Amino acid sequence: MSKVFEGIVPTGHVYIRESVLEKGNIFGVAENKSAWAKNLNLPKKAEYTFFAGCGYQLMKYAGGMMGAVRTAEKMGVGMGKVIGISKGFGKLGIDVTSITGKITSAGKEDPYTRVLTSAVSVLRKVGVDVGYLGEDEPCCGSPIYYAGFVDDYIENAKRNYELFKSLGVKKIIGIIPACTASLKNVYPKYVDGYDIEVKHFIEVVAEKLRETNIKPKLKEKMTITYHDPCQLSRYLNITTEPREVISKIEGLELIEPEPMQKGEWSTCCGGGGGIEVCAPALSERLAVRRVGELLATGAPVIATSCPACVMQLLKGINKVKADIKVVDLAESLDEALEEGQFAK
Amino acid sequence: MNTNDLKQLEDEIIDGVRQCSHCKMCVTVCPTYEGWFTQSSMGRLAAIYAHFKYGLGTEEELSNLLFQCTTCRRCQSLCRAMSAGADITDLIVKTRNYLVKRAEAREVKKS
Numbered sequence: 222m223s224k225v226f227e228g229i230v231p232t233g234h235v236y237i238r239e240s241v242l243e244k245g246n247i248f249g250v251a252e253n254k255s256a257w258a259k260n261l262n263l264p265k266k267a268e269y270t271f272f273a274g275c276g277y278q279l280m281k282y283a284g285g286m287m288g289a290v291r292t293a294e295k296m297g298v299g300m301g302k303v304i305g306i307s308k309g310f311g312k313l314g315i316d317v318t319s320i321t322g323k324i325t326s327a328g329k330e331d332p333y334t335r336v337l338t339s340a341v342s343v344l345r346k347v348g349v350d351v352g353y354l355g356e357d358e359p360c361c362g363s364p365i366y367y368a369g370f371v372d373d374y375i376e377n378a379k380r381n382y383e384l385f386k387s388l389g390v391k392k393i394i395g396i397i398p399a400c401t402a403s404l405k406n407v408y409p410k411y412v413d414g415y416d417i418e419v420k421h422f423i424e425v426v427a428e429k430l431r432e433t434n435i436k437p438k439l440k441e442k443m444t445i446t447y448h449d450p451c452q453l454s455r456y457l458n459i460t461t462e463p464r465e466v467i468s469k470i471e472g473l474e475l476i477e478p479e480p481m482q483k484g485e486w487s488t489c490c491g492g493g494g495g496i497e498v499c500a501p502a503l504s505e506r507l508a509v510r511r512v513g514e515l516l517a518t519g520a521p522v523i524a525t526s527c528p529a530c531v532m533q534l535l536k537g538i539n540k541v542k543a544d545i546k547v548v549d550l551a552e553s554l555d556e557a558l559e560e561g562q563f564a565k
Numbered sequence: 566m567n568t569n570d571l572k573q574l575e576d577e578i579i580d581g582v583r584q585c586s587h588c589k590m591c592v593t594v595c596p597t598y599e600g601w602f603t604q605s606s607m608g609r610l611a612a613i614y615a616h617f618k619y620g621l622g623t624e625e626e627l628s629n630l631l632f633q634c635t636t637c638r639r640c641q642s643l644c645r646a647m648s649a650g651a652d653i654t655d656l657i658v659k660t661r662n663y664l665v666k667r668a669e670a671r672e673v674k675k676s
Contacts, residue, residue: 225668225669225671226665226668228624228625228628229624229625229628229664230628230632230661230665231632234632366658367658368661369658369661369662369663369664369665370662371665372666451635451636451637451638455637455638455639455641455642456638481594486594486639486642486643488596488639489635489637491635492635493635494632494634494635494636495632496597496632496633496634496635499632499633500632503597503633504635507596507597510596511596
């Protein structure tokens, strides 16, 4: 089947399509999805359903996979060869992506998975009744939409809607901007009678903070600059909410980048549209450029709200050897909020 | 997927591309622009138009240009702000879809 798209769709995207349709996640990793939520005792049914998506839980594999792709490109081997090799191993029962992921993430602290636990803890602290579908959670299919496989995407969307209906899901809180935008803006276009209310995590938190007037407080003062993910700022039009949340956290100071590099006009980090699998060198240059813009603000920490942006920014920082940290806004929020502060 | 649907999609794309008023302001905000016009948002639209209207460039060349786009929508926001209102990113994604559909249709014909 993949022969059909030779020269029309990059091999990386065809691989992602197969992974989404066959395994239900973008990297084709055979791992249990809900491992991060093991100790959280999240119910299946609640007022809001937390949609964790593939990004944060599997991004540790992406690092390894992208590393392999980049090295292969430098050696003059195309993405097709790399996938061919990993498929060959797959036939023998060896899952290469999970092995490379384990090697690259071993010893290093995984910066992605803990964002999910922080986000759930924040939602609980602000008094949101939140549940999680666990193993039943489907893939939203957003990457295959942007790769041009719209028919497959629609089929997947319809199946997902049926699944949501059968599980009694009415309101969804998304944490990954791309999944949230896909569930909120693209699904209604293709699924008849789509009536699920979708909100992004930051929106919900901003709303809850507005309702109550207790201020979250950081133990140590921190100066940050905020990187707007493109799916959040331009697809979901959420640019004021994160700033509102940041301004409400005591001890958190925000330094903004130049006007044409923030909010609606924020520069892309190079992680969008699956460009990192078909043009890794270009994607790295974009990351370096964005890190340069954020370094110019002089802030020692970059806050953002997207797993792909975190990965790209870390890559860019690694490349220019800059002394700057990347945090997800959910983590800082979790630190700033105390247990029981919002109990009404 | 029959040829009528393909033709309709092609017309939609061409109509969308015609919304562009050639001001080239989007080129200044395109993150992938590094000197070549076809590395930019408007350049991609121009390539789509030239390919559909005059058969310029192979499918593979067009796909290469389109898959260099990060779909960050910065150009589309600017285009809306400039009141021209061409949905540049959406058109690029639509053309990727068109190429996939055409390849599938070709495969069906062959077998």
